[in-house]
Amino acid sequence: MIETVVDILSWFLLCTGGIFVLIGGIGTLRLPDFYTRLHAASLTETMATILILVGMILQAGLTLATIKLLTIMAFLLLTAPTASYALANAALQSGNSPNAQQRDDQT
Amino acid sequence: MIIVFALFLLTLLVITALAIVQTTNLFVAVMLTSIFSLLMASNFFILDAADVALTEAAVGAGITTVIFLAALMLTTEHEKPHLSRRKLNTVVITILASLIIYATFDKPRLGDPDAPVHQHLAPWYLEKTPEYMDFPNVVTAILGSFRGYDTLGEVFVVFAACIGVLFILGVKPPEGSTYNPYRSGLKHHLIPQVVGRLLIPFLVLFGLYVQFHGEYSPGGGFQAGALIASAIILYALLEGEAAALRAVPRSVLLGLVIGGATLYGGVGVVCILMGGNFLEYTVLLDNPVAAQQTGIILIEAGVGMAVCGALLSIFHAFAARPMRV
Amino acid sequence: MNLLELLGYFNYWVFAIVLMVGLYTVIAKINLVKKLIGLSIFQSAVFLMYITMDKVEGGTAPIILKGMEGNVFSNPLPQVLILTAIVVGVSTLALGLAIVVRIYESYGTIEEDEILDAD
Numbered sequence: 076m077i078e079t080v081v082d083i084l085s086w087f088l089l090c091t092g093g094i095f096v097l098i099g100g101i102g103t104l105r106l107p108d109f110y111t112r113l114h115a116a117s118l119t120e121t122m123a124t125i126l127i128l129v130g131m132i133l134q135a136g137l138t139l140a141t142i143k144l145l146t147i148m149a150f151l152l153l154t155a156p157t158a159s160y161a162l163a164n165a166a167l168q169s170g171n172s173p174n175a176q177q178r179d180d181q182t
Numbered sequence: 183m184i185i186v187f188a189l190f191l192l193t194l195l196v197i198t199a200l201a202i203v204q205t206t207n208l209f210v211a212v213m214l215t216s217i218f219s220l221l222m223a224s225n226f227f228i229l230d231a232a233d234v235a236l237t238e239a240a241v242g243a244g245i246t247t248v249i250f251l252a253a254l255m256l257t258t259e260h261e262k263p264h265l266s267r268r269k270l271n272t273v274v275i276t277i278l279a280s281l282i283i284y285a286t287f288d289k290p291r292l293g294d295p296d297a298p299v300h301q302h303l304a305p306w307y308l309e310k311t312p313e314y315m316d317f318p319n320v321v322t323a324i325l326g327s328f329r330g331y332d333t334l335g336e337v338f339v340v341f342a343a344c345i346g347v348l349f350i351l352g353v354k355p356p357e358g359s360t361y362n363p364y365r366s367g368l369k370h371h372l373i374p375q376v377v378g379r380l381l382i383p384f385l386v387l388f389g390l391y392v393q394f395h396g397e398y399s400p401g402g403g404f405q406a407g408a409l410i411a412s413a414i415i416l417y418a419l420l421e422g423e424a425a426a427l428r429a430v431p432r433s434v435l436l437g438l439v440i441g442g443a444t445l446y447g448g449v450g451v452v453c454i455l456m457g458g459n460f461l462e463y464t465v466l467l468d469n470p471v472a473a474q475q476t477g478i479i480l481i482e483a484g485v486g487m488a489v490c491g492a493l494l495s496i497f498h499a500f501a502a503r504p505m506r507v
Numbered sequence: 508m509n510l511l512e513l514l515g516y517f518n519y520w521v522f523a524i525v526l527m528v529g530l531y532t533v534i535a536k537i538n539l540v541k542k543l544i545g546l547s548i549f550q551s552a553v554f555l556m557y558i559t560m561d562k563v564e565g566g567t568a569p570i571i572l573k574g575m576e577g578n579v580f581s582n583p584l585p586q587v588l589i590l591t592a593i594v595v596g597v598s599t600l601a602l603g604l605a606i607v608v609r610i611y612e613s614y615g616t617i618e619e620d621e622i623l624d625a626d
Contacts, residue, residue, distance in 0.1 A: 154377065154381070203532050208541065257611040261538040299582055407594075
């Protein structure tokens with residue numbers, strides 16, 4: 076009984092995480108300027124990371140793999156937002172001001 | 183199920199390769215090369231090559247990108263378009279590609295256990311490694327002992343390439359250059375610096391784990407050298423060149439390169455002096471299994487030192503050149 | 508020949524295409540950095556072919572832990588060759604880039620035709 080509940084919960088989390096990755100990917104391609112695109116990209120690296128890794132932890136149960144997955148999650152949650160910050164900062168310093176009115180379609 | 187994932191990754195690999203050729207911005211091309219390496223590493227992992235995947239992820243996605251970016255900082259970022267001979271090239275490439283694809287139909291399909299590759303040598307290695315070395319990782323056993331001559335050659339190629347880069351670019355910054363090691367780095371960016379300081383000790387620790395646990399899990403000298411080098415390169419990017427050179431000076435790096443290569447060769451010579459052949463570790467100790475393990479740990483340490491020192495020397499040599507105006 | 512057997516060759520086809528993309532970059536582009544990028548793509552394609560050959564159906568990575576003695580393992584030999592080749596590849600790439608940097612410092616350009624004109 077409890078296994079079925081855990082299984083359903085973990086698959087729910089994995090699928091939601093997958094949907095967030097998809098939304099982030101579409102957003103990165105479709106949004107108008109650099110900062111909104113960065114916002115979409117950081118959706119994948121925080122929300123989707125948490126959902127998918129918690130789903131995988133529920134699948135793994137109380138094993139060594141769970142500890143490894145927790146470590147991976149800690150590293151990703153530390154590094155990914157830092158990378159986003161560094162990107163946004165570099166863009167701001169190179170004169171790309173956050174203004175949703177202007178469209179830059181350069182890739 | 184995994185084959186669908188593999189197909190997806192391989193298709194992405196082709197798309198990334200085409201995008202690299204297409205773009206005229208070299209910065210974009212270098213970033214795509216990094217993604218290409220990461221996809222390649224995932225493919226290697228799906229194909230059961232954990233050691234190679236680790237190496238490709240550390241070297242291809244990490245250090246290659248840094249060296250390319252350093253070179254772009256010193257040269258130019260934009261490629262000039264030109265149109266000569268494009269048709270002829272495309273025709274030649276298409277014909278060659280179709281010839282190679284035609285030839286692949288004679289190859290055994292992916293994962294065929296009866297393929298000629300799996301009949302000779304490999305079963306012997308898989309059978310004898312537990313008997314001769316008594317540790318699980320067959321890749322490390324072949325790398326360190328069965329094909330030790332090969333690895334010695336590779337270490338000396340890395341050594342020679344490092345010396346070549348230092349000859350071309352100079353060990354120290356050129357006379358009268360505007361290069362100031364104290365001005366580089368992200369000192370005014372608080373968040374990357376704090377997170378970097380938090381992570382770098384763990385990166386070095388992981389590198390050491392990969393070095394000394396290489397007999398029991400994926401890893402070894404090549405991966406460990408690349409990982410430790412990338413940790414110190416991260417330190418140099420965050421705190422500036424001067425801080426990184428204070429932590430690990432140029433003389434120490436050169437010492438690591440030379441010491442690593444000499445340690446590897448020296449183990450071979452000691453084997454001769456103790457009555458064996460070159461790199462025949464069994465004569466080192468009374469117990470042949472323990473002797474094999476000692477020899478492999480020693481030469482892996484040599485490989486790790488040489489690779490780490492060489493990659494860092496190359497990075498510092500690029501970083502010390504005067505930037506383009 | 509059914510679909511799954513055809514898919515068994517997919518890795519080799521990707522190898523062929525990526526190899527040729529790398530070769531095209533080396534012979535058709537005149538920017539020296541782009542040529543080196545092409546060279547590293549070419550190299551990666553060769554790595555992919557070797558690693559494709561090591562796979563055995565139903566096998567695992569060649570790490571023989573206790574109690575796994577009867578299992579099928581993939582071929583360790585291509586892995587060793589490619590493992591060392593990757594590190595050697597990055598060192599030789601750095602050597603090439605060092606030469607490109609020196610060329611830029613002497614000629615002020617890294618386009619092949621402009622260098623030939625300047626000579």
